[in-house]
Amino acid sequence: MKKKNKDLPVILITNDDDITSKGIRSLVEAVKDLGKVIVVAPDKPQSGMGHAITIGSPLRMNKVNLFGEIEAWQTSGTPVDCVKLAVDKILHRKPDICLSGINHGANHSINVIYSGTMSAAMEAAIEGIPSIGFSLMDYKYDADFEASKGIVRKMVQYVLGLKNPDKHLLLNVNIPAVAANKIKGIKVCKQAYAKYDEEFHERIDPQGKKYYWLTGEFKNYDKAKDTDVWALKHNYVSVVPVQFDLTNYTLKKQLEKQLF
């Protein structure tokens, strides 16, 4: 007998690449039979938006028919705005889980902080909704998400199956861009201290004025082997449990002794 709709977990899906991207479509396809899926995602690319919210201007949202029977809304906001709108104005409740992605491109190491994908997932976790962000290490528009779908399913089933999940549970899952049979397994990792060393390209516009493009070279400064960067380099899927309490407790103890 088919499980009744009201017993199914409500799965909120968002992303930062925009609602028409292949990544979010692949995420929907991977989990659509695991619950009642609803999509609320940005109407334009929002990569690198971090935890931005829209304060000084109002938001729009429109129902769209992009995923067959699955209810879907596009909004004019950031990924974080999408989660807020979904809870307050579309679902009128908290979903049982929030999934963000699948991002076109990695969100490992320090990138978790800049990533709209991960910020949407974090927003849900702050609100007490267990949440997972998924990213594939392939920036291409038509990246191949087939291997990712299996990983996504496994992770979502794991979290939905937890008896007493931490309500602030937040996982950053990055997937190497290789065929499914090349993936060695899933590794629980810490966030590497690895980052882009930025450089701006200076150019001159037709009016003779300077403008600057952000570019950068990715460098791993972290020699540890339990990092996400190490895992991905060795064809493992990396899973970093993420927190939003940014307090540096080690430094807190030191300062309590030293400061004034």
Add this chain to the structure above:
Amino acid sequence: MKKKNKDLPVILITNDDDITSKGIRSLVEAVKDLGKVIVVAPDKPQSGMGHAITIGSPLRMNKVNLFGEIEAWQTSGTPVDCVKLAVDKILHRKPDICLSGINHGANHSINVIYSGTMSAAMEAAIEGIPSIGFSLMDYKYDADFEASKGIVRKMVQYVLGLKNPDKHLLLNVNIPAVAANKIKGIKVCKQAYAKYDEEFHERIDPQGKKYYWLTGEFKNYDKAKDTDVWALKHNYVSVVPVQFDLTNYTLKKQLEKQLF
């Protein structure tokens, strides 16, 4: 004898309220004799921008004459972009310290994640520049920063005086909006689990279409007494040491045992 310019620490100042705000002017005034100050700040309000960076479009910057003898640049970017541009294109080196603010309005508790002010400071800390974000609990355009200036000076002198500062040192300083003689002291705190419970105001535009304004009521869910929210409520300045390693190590240990 006056200290030679080249011996003075280089102090980078930025904010998220925009370069013309009273808060950044007050920050400059508070520290201008403590080092060689340079201002690089957004040319428009960037509150709530979180750790957003500008990826899909180029940036502009222009030298402005707003702080007398002090070199100042306004950029078209986010607060995080400002720090990146300052290091790569203006200073061509890392400053000795980065100060962000003084923000018009609190950045305590979970707000650290949404705050452009704190994200600029965090960007500097990621780059290995000791950094402090300052916020006054007063959103008003013409807020009174007089008491804040004394706090700012004290904190900056403390960090500049450290013999071996952690190069990723990052402090989130919030100041109660009271007269200097009402401030009870400075407390080292943890980030409270306190947040806005959001609600969107739905309105109808002249074309009959819906639009939504983000609003919310601030609620403190954290009963602990060593939090920033507690300290501020009791007229203490709160100092939260902040980290950018978001790994949840407790959950990491659990997952290593449980996951697959």
